[in-house]
Amino acid sequence: MELNSQYEHPEQFSLCLKVRENIHEYIEGYLDALTMESIRAHLSVCYLCQKEYNEIMETIKLVETLPYSEPSKDFAPLIMAAIESRSGDFFQAPVVEMETEALKRLSAPRTTTGQQRLGILRVSDVANSGVVLDGLNIGERRRNGLTHVSPPGVGGYVTQRERIMAALALLVAIFGLALHPWGRAAIGANAGAATWFGDAASSLSAIPGIGGIFQFISGVVQGAGTTLSQLWQTIGRVPMPVVFFDLAVFAAAGWFLVNRRALSHARS
């Protein structure tokens, strides 16, 4: 009925339509000065458009003046307890977090909640989320070789115990694979596996581009009659003190990476 009465003034009606179409843009101030002014002028004379405008403004006001919803309890003790329980240093290089996170995820029972599973994000996730990168430059991290930025927070930091476990796991992996017969079997350091490996390499040598690499491997493994176990035995002749010295150097470098940020904070 209202529509019918408006059809009697088609110009007026089309103007109303235009105003209604742009009313939200008008409220946000997104229109050019001329359109803003013409809408303002129309609103001051058109009762129906003004009613619409007022309703929207009132809706916005109702939303913006929603009262505070008060939390039923103080979260500070819970939060501080969670922080204390993970009291390894929070502020550390992400590389170590990545490794221990990966270990934790492999060993953890699959009952984690969605929030816990957020422990590791890809660089792109973090960049998209815009959270963690506030104030730190991902390009710079990439240049430093720290391509994996783990968000600190729940599951994102490492306790001392987890760090030791990670180091132990690494040692077990190295010595287990190289020294134990099962380990050598697993990585192809016996004659049977070497044959299989050589076959696989020669069948892959047809791949353009990287085929040459497989051709070479296949040649080394099969052509010269070398087995991987012989290669391993050669490597294995390194005296143990040298191995321990190398491990110590790696450990020192690792410790420095982990505590680098804490050290720089202590200095500043």
Add this chain to the structure above:
Amino acid sequence: MRTSALVMEQTDAALIRSTLRGETASYNTLVKRYQRQVYNLAYRMLGNADDAGDLVQDTFLRAYGALSSFRQDAVFLTWLYKIASNLCIDQMRSRKSRGALSLDVELEEGREPMADRSSSPEDTVIRGAVSDIVQQMVMTLPRKYRIVVVMRHLQGMSIEEIAEQLNLPSGTVKTHLFRAREMLRERLQPVLGMEADGTKQSI
């Protein structure tokens, strides 16, 4: 903000610095200072006290871990809001993906605001709780609309800021915001009328 009325013994920046030096008590002060604001945001987005509480804890834990990347010239609360709203969005998304019902309808139309006629808007208004209705109506908005409304009208972010944070074109953010307002206006009709009558009477 109500906190600004309090006398601040120590500035946020000072507390953050001492937290980074290892004094966790300083962080405790920060949590106490801002947990209400973060809770409020979480409650508006998630509409549920338990989820909101969990989110407050997650937000402060994340913020603690990322504290060294916090720019000293930024506003701490804004930064917390950013973390919290991203966590809210993550949570909404994960709920969406494991939702039992087909959510297509809900995503487009929102939930049916009034399943139960016994608690019609009018009744609630008579009981004097307009804000309850408004909160309820905000919660019945489709998620993608609700996020934008909360960010724009409760956090006061600009459309460009929202677009950047949600990684959406600002045109999309605008569309969502405007549709959300139209939905709210439509669903709040009874309340709007009451309000107008009320003001007329009081004048």
